[in-house]
Amino acid sequence: MAAEAAPQVVRVDGRPAEAVSALDRGLHYGDGLFETIACLRGRPRLLPLHLERLAQGCARLGIAFPGREALRGEILTVAGGSERAIVKVLLTRGVAAARGYAVQGSETPTCLVLRYAFAEEDPRMTLAGVRVRLAAQRLGENPSLAGLKHLNRLEQVLARREWSDPGIAEALMFSVSGRLVSGVMSNVFLVEDSRLRTPRLDRCGVAGVMRAAAMRAAQRAGIAVEECALGGEDLARAREVFLTSALIGARPVRELDGRALAAGEVTRAIQVALAPLLAGDADG
């Protein structure tokens, strides 16, 4: 394991640990949720949105939510003392009391918190943008899981296996019915006629916290933004395309499946509007 890539801190249920129970339902069924949080100078960025998504995810899956204060404390403990860090929180339903899918209701959630290095932003990524491909791997559609950042991520693993060229930053994914959904690890926005459009996530996809922040920023900047069903033709027509995630903020796409694109006015306006938040000076 490259020392740089390995986690710097690993805690399980509030204590330093390197392992979880072999009976954890997160391992057996992907029965849990996660968050990936960018931290600057020990401060987790967009923390209220991350905690809110986790709380809502727990409610939808019927997992006992440990509470915002407890989670905030764990995240601050792990983020503390580092200039830049990525904190990953993984929350599962807990240890299985018996074999099988059935939930007992008495499970105590397992809370895993990891800290990783957060490399300095490469300004070329932010300004010129990134190269993006189209994934062959499709996303299944299921409204009951749509929007959740849950632990069933085999589709993303398979999509990410499609390329190894480090010059490609991301791949856009379509659903089995042909809808544009997101990147493998980011959300996507299209610009058409000075209007922002992003896939509606009612059938699949993860409702990203930076996606929410970007939509709010657009509204504040007077840019119309719409969540809707989008397909390959919308992507082909888009004048600007950008990606969002908690880690990258908003990044223009400068090449999409071989087609050259450039960040235009709308993408720049969103980047400017998000800048204070990305610098850690605002709570978004």
Add this chain to the structure above:
Amino acid sequence: MAAEAAPQVVRVDGRPAEAVSALDRGLHYGDGLFETIACLRGRPRLLPLHLERLAQGCARLGIAFPGREALRGEILTVAGGSERAIVKVLLTRGVAAARGYAVQGSETPTCLVLRYAFAEEDPRMTLAGVRVRLAAQRLGENPSLAGLKHLNRLEQVLARREWSDPGIAEALMFSVSGRLVSGVMSNVFLVEDSRLRTPRLDRCGVAGVMRAAAMRAAQRAGIAVEECALGGEDLARAREVFLTSALIGARPVRELDGRALAAGEVTRAIQVALAPLLAGDADG
């Protein structure tokens, strides 16, 4: 934890252990596969089919298959000395060398093997049959994962949460497009005009080893068997319905969503044909 429900043996990578790495990709992404194997007098039932499915699953996901001999050895070690046991094998891509979905290719799979008590068969379940409901929870469709017994099982967890009545043995599940797929933890067969029909698993569902054994048994017994697209109307028209799994063999459904059903000639013929295999006297 009820002592009866807890595993009797837990081994990780060939050694007694109670935990797995907090960085395991099985935990973070459900990046792995599993098998649930019925063992009688220390002998794993349908072992060649279980190992073949695991090998094929590894090939489809690009996970390094540890080899049939190594797995057989582990399973026999764990099953040994018990009259009746359920052995669960869970195979993940291994420990993540870095954060993120990307596969390095150098991962060493994690092999978790657990032994649980295997209760004596209740003859009423086999003869009279079981009560079954219809799940509200749907299954997403994705051909790239269809048939695999992978670790992304949130849909099954949610479906199993829909009932707590111990008198209900199983729930049948439909896909998002309305196709009948399977039970939460079993496959399903319908009888119509002395013909057997079972859902084709090209969009979702798990290709069960007992499903394969039942289909083979039907062919040997001269019963026509067809894999096809089935819907709610087919279920409503079926004269007999039975469930299969590695643990239960073939069980008639005696009540489906309130409608009374009875095991007929075809179900009984399949049960008779499977009997030597279920008794552990044949390799199926």
